[in-house]
Amino acid sequence: MEPLINRRGFVKLASLAGAGWMTPLGAALAQDAERRREPAQSVIMLWLGGGASQLETFDPHAGAAIGGEVRAIDTSVRGIQLASTMPRTAEMMDSIAVVRSLVSKEGDHERGTSMVKNGYRPDPTAVYPSIGAIVCHELPRGNVEIPRHVSILPGRWPSRGGFLGDDYDAFRTGDPINPLPDVSAHVPRERDDSRARDLDVVERAFARGRRVQGTLHQETVRTARTMMRSEQLRAFDVSQEPLQLRRDYGETPFGRACLAARRLIEVGVRCVEVTLEGWDSHVDNHKLQSDSAAILDPAFAALVRDLRTRDLLKRTIVIVATEFGRTPRINPLGGRDHWPNGFSIALAGGGIRGGQVVGATDPEGTREPTNPVNVEDIHATVLTALGIDPAKENISPARRPIRLSSGRPVAALLS
């Protein structure tokens, strides 16, 4: 017996039944709805510490002299290839945008990290805040009782509040397999409460005749104690997730941290940074990059899929960033050195148009990248997607007006 409708028949039937999403008009309507979409609300930044190689991840030049030993593989989007180290990510390519022509002027780890995280070249006249701090500063707190800016597995230079204040620094914590540091008292609750009550006696004595309001000390103690008792702290605990999902993310500290990031976003945390170190491949580049990519790939792919499944992707921007790329030329030790003149950054979700590549690097590794994108332009793009005006100014402690981002949004990236 023939099926009532075969595949071809279904398509025909669907178009007859007015499957508007397949027609140009439908597409236009959908785009319009997208334009009026709610702005994104949260950011997850996967930070590849040490300088990930574009060539071994998002920008393979397989076969070229600069390509190294890596192969290129097809992705879910026709015409876009990734390095063979990224098979799971390749499956999610339709949700991901890759910028391959990112340029910066900082080739030192610390300065490069500062540049990419803050969107400004480091200079001693102002300590620039990281994008997560800016987002927390600009968007309301909501009902979040735990820190809104979190850095899991912080590297050497975790995201910071800069001139916005230390209270915008990322709250740092380690592998989610371990309990959160410093949130439980060392004594039973009753005794801990009694200690805290006794604090009032000491505070009263000190406050007499002094201007203590500016210290915000007692308020901060209260907020910290609320956090210690908050149900939302469970968001850090990934053991509550199904085993299969944990395996999808990868049973690594980084995989678990990415899963925790999703749980944090769910309770309203604004920005989570997760660091994966191990990319500084001055020697033996192929092995180091492949090993690190083997940890990044499942975690990033699972995160995008998981967010999509839960309908969280449209309000969450996921960024995969690094301080700089690696030289096209492979050095005599089989390594690649620092290269800020054309490296890759990947973005997904939250109003970023996926399934595309912006810019290209030269297969010879000698010419400038085409359609170059400045680091600060990525900042402006992300802020715009969050409904924040990048041109808005803060005043630094040296009384200098500083824009949230000095860049311009990359139109192609925004849907």
Next chain:
Amino acid sequence: MWARNLLFVGFLLGGSAALLGNLLPAKARPTHGHAPPPVAEYADTLNAVNLELRKQWAEQKLTPTTAAPDLAIARRLSLALTGTVPSLEEIRSFESRPAEQRIDNYLEGILQDRRFADYFAERLTRTFVGTEDGPFIVFRRRRFRSWISDELTKHRPYDEIVRELIASEGLWTDKPPTNFVTVTFDPEKKKVDAERLAARVARAFLGIRIDCAQCHDHPFQDWKQQDFHRLAAFFGQTHQGFTGIYDGDGEHELENRRTGEKTPVQPQVPFEPNLVPQDGTRRQKLAAWLTDARNPALARAMVNRVWALMFSRPLVDPVDDLGSVEKLPKVLTILADDFASHGYDLRRLIRLIAATEAFRRDSKSDGEITEAHEATWAAFPLTRLRPEQVIGGLLQAGSLPTITEESHIITRLTRYAGEKDFVERYGDPGEDEFDTRAGTIPQRLLLMNGVIVHDRIKEDFFNASSRIADLSPSDAKAVETAYLAVLTRRPTAEEQQHFEARLVGIQGDDRKRRMTDLYWTLLNSTEFSWNH
């Protein structure tokens, strides 16, 4: 085996005996027996500063707060100069001296103490090379810092230190001041960065932020882009080779940001060009100009900084931007003139600042304390302590004897490892160290629940809390001793009564636990984490 046990028991007994000595004021041993130089040596300058302060208060019709208690001043001095609170041992010694001498004696003891040299060296290191880790291999921060500490111990005048920083040649390892230059070495370009050096010189030694003139003219001061690059040109012939930093040839070039065109720039100082000598390398010329006593900039910048280190707040904010000369506070210029005309003697400057009426004001008042009070130093300002000061205070409060460089090796090791970890988690403000900031949640969590805090206050033979619980002759003494050890003051009547009631009739381990609780409470107060 028995011999070792005996030795251990002996050690415990000896320790207890020493402790009892510390708990009982009469038996305190004088740890600070250094005679200060007579005040008359700097009386004129001190009077001039005090007159100026009083004039301001009168003009603004402000009543200054009364004199701060002696112990409060001891705490300020200890925090500013050694990065920790006074030990119980020091407090006993302090109080055993005649009232009119104790502060001067205490300060003198600190100024001769290696802890002062080490702590000040770390603070100055930040000023000179910033807080970045710098380029691997060619930059040695610890080497640099211990060099400064050695120079401070040798009473090396400040102008000589600055000359070495700017003009030294050689390897960063055996000529530590060259790290001032190597920290800017760019491994990609294989060059030291003349522009970063110029910016550093301007901020640290001239008290001017002309960094923004790197790319354009200063928006609200009289600095042109040319001024900046002419200053940078003094480092245009500085190179790095096998023998380290040396002076050769070459020219600093100004790159046009639009056209990429490069023009060589000749060195020129931004003011007082007549003070630049004819001979020497370019760096030597710059160093000579900077440290010429007729050039007031160096002394002014340093007075503002030392004042900031003493009060945790500079006279002119931000600390490295003094603004226009006409608007400088007179207190600053008076002190700067004294500093320059008395051989750039840092200890003399510190003594002077510590003796001013500003430093001796209380932070509280029966009347209202307004912003104007704090702005004119009519009340001692409340400022957040740096992480090093908080951990230093915590470690010292947890131990009855003074923790010094000579302390047992184990104490020193714990101090070092514990300190680093704590500072990182507490949040290091980096170079912006005098910004007014409120506390943060991770700081509170760390102080309330951190393992490092718990280890210092839990029931343990070596912890001050347990020793106080065991050895105090009365509940009243136990509470008082804890307050002295943690907050450097005696409890108020209300506090005394409240916490004594917690101890009444409690013995043994329970008593130690109550003492642990009291320590926790005191350490988590505003008072402990703030300078006042």
